[in-house]
Amino acid sequence: MSTVAAIATPCAASGIGIIRISGEDALLIADRVFSPFSSGTKLCDMKGYSAAYGRVFSEGKPLDEAVALVFRAPKSYTGEDVVELSCHGSPFVLSQVLRAVLSAGAQPAPAGEFTKRAYLNGKLDLARAEAVMNIIGSQGEDARCAALNALDGALGKKTQAVRSVIVSAAANMSAWVDYPDEEIPELDRSTLAEAFSSCENELRTLLSGFDAGQAVLSGVDTVIAGRPNAGKSTLMNLLAGRELSIVTPFAGTTRDIVEQSVRVGNILLRLADTAGLRSTEDEVEKIGVGRAFERVGRAGLVLAVFDSAEPLNADDMRLAQLCAGKKAVAVINKTDLPPRADFEYIKAHFKYVAEISAFEDSGIDTLENAIEAVLGTENFDTSGALLTTERQRMCCEKAADCLNEAVDALSSGMTLDAVNVSCDGAIAALLELTGESVSETVVNEVFAQFCVGK
Ligand code: GDP
Numbered sequence: 001m002s003t004v005a006a007i008a009t010p011c012a013a014s015g016i017g018i019i020r021i022s023g024e025d026a027l028l029i030a031d032r033v034f035s036p037f038s039s040g041t042k043l044c045d046m047k048g049y050s051a052a053y054g055r056v057f058s059e060g061k062p063l064d065e066a067v068a069l070v071f072r073a074p075k076s077y078t079g080e081d082v083v084e085l086s087c088h089g090s091p092f093v094l095s096q097v098l099r100a101v102l103s104a105g106a107q108p109a110p111a112g113e114f115t116k117r118a119y120l121n122g123k124l125d126l127a128r129a130e131a132v133m134n135i136i137g138s139q140g141e142d143a144r145c146a147a148l149n150a151l152d153g154a155l156g157k158k159t160q161a162v163r164s165v166i167v168s169a170a171a172n173m174s175a176w177v178d179y180p181d182e183e184i185p186e187l188d189r190s191t192l193a194e195a196f197s198s199c200e201n202e203l204r205t206l207l208s209g210f211d212a213g214q215a216v217l218s219g220v221d222t223v224i225a226g227r228p229n230a231g232k233s234t235l236m237n238l239l240a241g242r243e244l245s246i247v248t249p250f251a252g253t254t255r256d257i258v259e260q261s262v263r264v265g266n267i268l269l270r271l272a273d274t275a276g277l278r279s280t281e282d283e284v285e286k287i288g289v290g291r292a293f294e295r296v297g298r299a300g301l302v303l304a305v306f307d308s309a310e311p312l313n314a315d316d317m318r319l320a321q322l323c324a325g326k327k328a329v330a331v332i333n334k335t336d337l338p339p340r341a342d343f344e345y346i347k348a349h350f351k352y353v354a355e356i357s358a359f360e361d362s363g364i365d366t367l368e369n370a371i372e373a374v375l376g377t378e379n380f381d382t383s384g385a386l387l388t389t390e391r392q393r394m395c396c397e398k399a400a401d402c403l404n405e406a407v408d409a410l411s412s413g414m415t416l417d418a419v420n421v422s423c424d425g426a427i428a429a430l431l432e433l434t435g436e437s438v439s440e441t442v443v444n445e446v447f448a449q450f451c452v453g454k
Pocket of ligand 1: 227232334
């Protein structure tokens, strides 16, 4: 494999910026651009886990002072020889150093190339490689804990345990089917079915925690919707803790969508305050309202705001219906005023309801609890195995479905051969989940989502 290089730190002025070089010729290439101050030392002659202080050059011209860290295969992140040049963190300096390294023989590393090599060299399974991106993107304590736990291989351990149960049952079934003369006792169908059911349950439990895990790891696209003047902007500002949307007593001032990220408990909500949902003849407002409806349709969470001081109207009812089957919390606002809305209607349409006064900042705790409850994150266990990507979720679902088929096949008296086909499907899906048996296309897709330098 060619030797690759990339800037591994963000493109911004900072204390230190790192150029990472990995591959067979990493030390040789680094020696062409780096000269340690202690004369006579060459990176090629240095042991792994050692460092040299010196200067980086480009065609004889000094570019920067740097520390070169040497890692020797297989004891490096990628499993290959690696040199990391820690330079001063100027984006310009770093781009010049990278150019020098590329001129000295390295290839530019595509996105995720270093972690891909770590995976290909058996340093981590695919699920753990995906956790690397989760930890880079983590924006809260629970997200960090869950990502670190995933990086530690919690999911791999869990699926390995499930897989070994299926593999041993499948081996027994095959032996019984393939060697009828060997007097292998026929397996008890109900015992087999129980084992597969319990494996399926383990996988279904993982699947049921997926949405909550996504909410904690990646945050949730959240829309604040409601008719004009219900108090959407006031609520958004309250949650965001600062003035952002324009708050006015005139209906229809939030013409488009205002966005802001806020933390509610352990979850990051990417909030969008939409144009008030109402029928309108105003052309500009119409566009905003259209976008708002579309946003509600694809949001991960809807905070549907109702004005408790006004009787419900057709727009309110339309919103309630739009929220059916979605993760939504009804926010009954303005409870500081005499109630005129039909609370019972709202409660009949929403499982989670919070009565608040955005104006007086009351009821926000109830709203936060309702948000955590609807997202299933209130008792989120950061130490358990977690499916962290849609790819993993699909593999897990496929494995669970195959186990379900196996149980059906057993109870309906089908041959053990037929049961074995389902078992093979489950095993293949679990191997794909951890990346132990996966197509190159899938691997490339996974790493294409990484950043360059990781
Ligand atoms: P939006 O059109 O839904 O974004 O509504 P705004 O947030 O702009 O609020 C409309 C009006 O209602 C403003 O005058 C707010 O001050 C007022 N308002 C918002 N929340 C409350 C509340 O909880 N109680 C009272 N009394 N007024 C509120």
